[in-house]
Amino acid sequence: MWALRRASVHLSWFIPEDVVVAWLPWNRGLSSGTARICCAKSEIARSCLVEPQNEHFDELLSSTRFYNTSSSSSKSYREVRTFSSQPDAKSSGEKDDDLEDGFSELETPHNATHESTSGDESDDGSDLSEEEGVADDAQSELEVLDTETDVEATKSLKTRATSAMTKAILAAPASSVNTVLDKWVEEGKEVTQIDLTLTxxxxxxRRMFLKALQLSEWMESTKHVEFVERHYASRVDLISKVRGPNKAEQYLKQIPESFRGEVVYRTLLxxxxxxxxxKKSEELFNKMKSLEFPVTCFCCNQLLLLYKRADKKKxxxxxxxxEKENIKPSIFTYQILIHVKGNVNDITGMEQIVETMKAEGVKPNTQIQKSLAKYYAISGLKDKSEAVLKEIEGDDIEKNRWACQLLLPIYASLGRDDEVERIWKVCQPDTRLSEFMxxxxxxxxxxxxxxxxAAFERMLKMLKKPTSKHFGVLLKVYxxxxxxxxxxxxxxxxxxxGCNxxxxxxxxxVKLYVRAGEVEKADSILEKAIKQKRGKPLFTSYIAVLDQYANxxxxxxxxxxxxxxxxxxxxxxxRQYQSLLRAYINAKAPAYGFSDRMKADNIFPNKALASQLAQADAFRKSAVAELLD
Structure with a gap:
């Protein structure tokens, strides 16, 4: 079949030695010959899932404009499992995978996103330092924009000045898009489909999803655009971003059946x-199968993204x-797999994927080259990393100016002061915003x-209104x-x-205080952010505090x-269980019932976690000792 299969016998290059592969419902029909590759050495048989100062920070929290999010999955658990053992009442702070996987845009969840007026704080869900990739939501949007009108509009977006209608909507408060457009019509101004699409x-x-949703609703209610499947798919996407995917799922049921096609479902997926x-992703995928929609590379890539974060074994x-459906991998498929291998420092596996990709006639794009250079650098393979960076740079960095922003951080991670200075000199004196960052x-x-x-101060002079993203890059340095x-x-x-x-x-x-050793302060800041209910703190914020308590x-x-x-x-x-178990190990306390907790969450140990469990078990008292106590 395709070369991913041929890379070695039965995909063994991708399946770790200690991994049991859990069969999803849609895989049960595979032949016994295929199933044999999933025999494994894991100890546990897998079952299938079908899921500054106080006043300074207070000023920020009380800012009039926020980047808002709400989690669609935060209430998915109907019960909260009890602690493994009773926490010691005298624990400090009474006041109330071996590597974390993630690559920024691939990892970026946009759960129920309200826009800020300026579009600030647009990346919700990943550390600023994580690897960039192709954004999930960008993919779905590109898949939706597939008609001739939208293609022309996309081209026009790069060449046309912002229309008067767009300017009026951008200037209006977030809740008054309907009012602005109704007034526009009352004044006899023209409303064209191209203007609506461009807007x-x-x-x-600008990630102003609330305004975009209101525009979509106005377009449908006023019949200025005859809605077809792509318009409904766009609505599903916007509802997901503003109100969460559960609300979007409810809306999907209201879409006329004739327009409830594969594009709508894959957007929700x-x-x-x-x-x-x-759970919802797998249920929706299975529903698409039951509706006899074709299994597309796009949907498979979404599952790869999901399992990259949640369960690499799948x-x-x-x-x-x-392979069974004869679906040829896209370059995005390879990109995900390269990230998975790179994140666990499996350089040999990563290189095999690249060779497989080349054998299929797929040329690595810039993002893949950047990922390779990064993972080589992390693994200490400086020569290989620099060789890839030279490929990205090309023969003339002046002509390939776009590459500067990619090269600077990686050369810095290699400790190449001379190369950073050389590239930075190219960016002078007309430094672009991305190059400043x-x-x-x-x-x-x-x-x-x-x-x-000095670079930060120069950047501020160039900006009319700096955002928290611009401040954040220097804050991370500190x-x-x-x-x-x-x-x-x-x-x-x-x-x-007045930053959002x-x-x-x-x-x-949070990380500023954690890395300064003030974990209680970091915890209190995180608690204030949660109570504001103005957004969902990042996974990395929680894990930074959890790690410190565990240590x-x-x-x-x-x-x-x-x-x-x-x-x-x-x-x-x-990842969370590894950190939590480390707290028990460092406290030399037995983690009673820990394995049962993990099983209840469908979490099964890798080698590192299994080793931790064995270590924690060593603290368990003997039956005689417990009687004497």
Missing amino acids: MLQLRK ANFVSANNV IADVLLLM AGIEAFGLLKKIENAE ADNKMLAKGKDLVKRMAES TGPLTWDAI RGDIHNAEKMFLKMRWAGYNPRV
């Missing part, structure tokens, strides 16, 4: 995947399904704080270098400048943070 694209580009809702199932990050990695600050005082001052500047606040800002502030052996607060993550909608993964 929609502009709103999406992408949003459930974005929300990391494994990735092999998706690959087998693709990359340069600040690079100088931070090289611990050249003064250079990072956090990584444990410069708490400077971080507090920067937070104060953010508050004074949201998950990215909170993440940077201290503070079982009480580690358990509290573990539950907060569940309540926030972050379904338990191996």
Whole structure:
């Protein structure tokens, strides 16, 4: 079949030695010959799932505009499991995978996103430092925009000035799009389909999803556009972003049956995947199968994204399904698999995927090259990393100016001061915004704080209205270098400048305090952010605090943070359980019932976690000792 299968016998290059592959419902019909590859050595048989100062931060939290999110999956659990053992009442802070997987845009969930007026705080769900990739939501939007009109509109977006209608909607308050458009019509101004499409694209580009949703509703109610499946799919996507995928699922039932096709369903699937809702994603995929929609590469890629985050063991199932259905992998498929291998430091496996891709005639794109250079750098393979960077750069960096923003941080991670200076010189004197951001990050990695600050000040002069994203890149430099005082001052500047606040800002502030050793302060900041109910803090914010409590052996607060993550909608993964179990190990306390808790959450140990479980079991008292106690 396709080369992914031929890369070695029965996909064994992708299935870890200690992994049991859980068969999904749609894989049960595979032949026994195929099933034999899934025999494994795991100890547990898998079952299938079918899911600054106080006043400075207070100023930010009380800002008039927020980037708003709500989790569609946060209430998916009907019960909360009890602690493995009773937390010690004297634990500190009474006041109330081996590597974390993630690559920013691939990891980015856009759960129920309200836009801010400026489009600030647009990336919800991933650490600023994570690897960039192809965004799930960008894919679904591109898949929806498939008609001649939208193609022309997309081209026009790059060449035409912003229309008067678009300007009026952009300037209006978030809740008054209908009023603006009704007044537009009353004044006798023309409403054309191309203007409406361009406005929609502009709103999406600025991540103003609430306004985009209101525009969609107005277009349908006033009959200015005859709705077809792509329009309903776009509505499903917008409802998911503004109100959550569960609301979008309810809306789907209201769509006329003749327009309730594969595009609508796959758009909803992408949003459930974005929300990391494994159960709903699998149920929807199975429903699409029952409706006899074709199994597409797009849907399989969504499942790969889902399992990359939630359950890597099931990735092999998706690959087998693709082979069975004769679905050829796209470049995005390869990109996901390269990230999976790179994140667990499996360089040989990563290189095999690249060779397979080339054998299929698929040329690595810039994002894949960037990923390869990054993972080579992390693994200490400097020569290989630099060779890939030279490929990205090409013969003339002046002509390939676009590559500068990609090269700067990776050269910095390799400790190549000379290369960073060379590339940075190319960016002078007309430095672009993306280059400023990359340069600040690079100088931070090289611990050249003064250079990072100078680049930041130059960037601020160029910007009419800086956002928290611009402040955040320097705040991260301060956090990584444990410069708490400077971080507090920067937070104060953010508050004074009236920046919008949201998950990215909170993440940077939490990490600033965590890395300065002030975990209780970081915890209290995270608690304030949660109580605001203005957004969903990032996974990385919670895990940073959880890790610190675990390192201290503070079982009480580690358990509290573990539950907060569940309540926030972050379904338990191996990563959380590894951190929580480390708290018991460091406290030299037995983790009673830990394996049962994991089984209840359909979490099964990898080698590292199994080793931790054995270590925690060593603290268990003997029957005689318990009697004497």
